[in-house]
Amino acid sequence: MWQIKPADERIEVEVDGHRVVAYSYGAGEETVFLLNGGPGLPCDYLRDAHSFLAGHGYRVVAFDQLGCGASDRPDDPALWSIxxxxxxxxxxxxxxxxxxxHLLGHSWGGWLAIDYALAYPGALKTLILEDTAxxxxxxxxxxxxLRASLGPETVEMLLAHEADGSYGHPEYQAAITLLNYRHVCRLQDWPAPLLASLEDWNMAPYMAMQGPNEFLYIGNLKDWNRVPDLHRIEVPVLITVGRHDEITPACALRMKQHLPQAELTVFQNSSHMPFYEEPADYDAVLLAFLGKHRGAA
Incomplete structure (x- = not known):
């Protein structure tokens, strides 16, 4: 169950001349290393949803990626690359x-986790890919x-605003808000840690890498595809997805079909945030997977 609590340690790390801030909970020998979504989103929402693992004997580590949260926010577009x-x-x-x-990546953090697993396979015990592709x-x-479900007139409106770049127009934003409540978080009241991350979103890396919103990909990652390489990831993999997820169950299944050791769980009453939408069921699935591979060689 999610909780808001101060980290046991707050550690500053220098990375190529920039300051990156990490947060650590617990002191177990097994570490769950979190990579949150975004890009440009502080890690509050993911670390507060997973710090409970410290009470089960795990060390939990998250960090604000460069450009967000307490980490440095340089103004250099060349930095925004996977x-x-x-x-x-x-x-x-x-x-x-x-x-x-145990590397856990959510949303954009899942893309990052996949590329990391391919680059540094020896650093992983397991890989957990949540609500990602x-x-x-x-x-x-x-x-x-998913956009087509809004109807042809609304889709036509979205395309017109996207053609002239008027992403901030009220009618465009109204349609995106509806999609967010259907496919990002279906709770009537969004949890405080999620709101905290969203309110401090740095849109510069997000726009450069993804696009103006969750339903339009025009950034430098738009052609990113690691399906041909997934067979190289040999560690056990847990894939989780919400039935109503913006990154759909079809995306999750596509990953499972190309990974040597993968299991897939679909949360029937969730969208993009099962750890907030169905926390008891989510926690049970995650703990079972971690327990099965605890102490993995």
Missing amino acids: ARYVEETEAVRRALGLGRV ADLPHLMAEMHR
């Missing part, structure tokens, strides 16, 4: 002496399917 974030993740893991970890062109096709 390759640089992979190296940042490795720098944090090494600086904190984490050894081999390995093929962004396929994801964009799924997004268009």
Whole structure:
């Protein structure tokens, strides 16, 4: 169950001349290393949903990726690339002496986790891919399917605003808000940690890498596809997804079909945030998977 509590440790790590801030809970020998969504989103929402693992004997580590939260926020568009974030993740893991970890990536953090797993396979015990995808062109096709549910007139309106770049227009924003409540978080009142992250969102890396909102991918990751490489990830993998997720069950299944050791759980009453929407069921699935692979060689 999610909780808001101060980290046991707050650690500053220098990465290529920039300050990155990490947060650590618990002191177990097994570490769950969190990579949150965004890009440009502080890690509050993910660490507060997973710090409970410290009470089950795990060390939990999260960090504000460069450009967000308490970390430095340089104004250099060249920094906003997945390759640089992979190296940042490795720098944090090494600086904190984490050894081999259970790497958990949510949303954009899942794309980052996949690239990290391919670059540093020896750093992982397991990989946990939550509400994420390995093929962004396929994801964009799924997004268009979700957008189509708004009806042809609304889709026409969305496309017109996207053509002239008027993403802030009230009618465009109204349609995106409806999609968010259907496919990002279906709770009537969004949890405080999620709101805290959203209110401190740095849109510069998000716009550069993804796009103006959750349902339009036009950034430098729009053609990213690691499906052909997934067979190289040999550690056990847990994939989780909400039935109503913006990154749909079809995206989750596509990953499972190409990973050697993967299991998939679909949360029937969730969208993109099962750890808030169905916390008891989510926690049970995560603890069972971690327990099964605790002490993995």
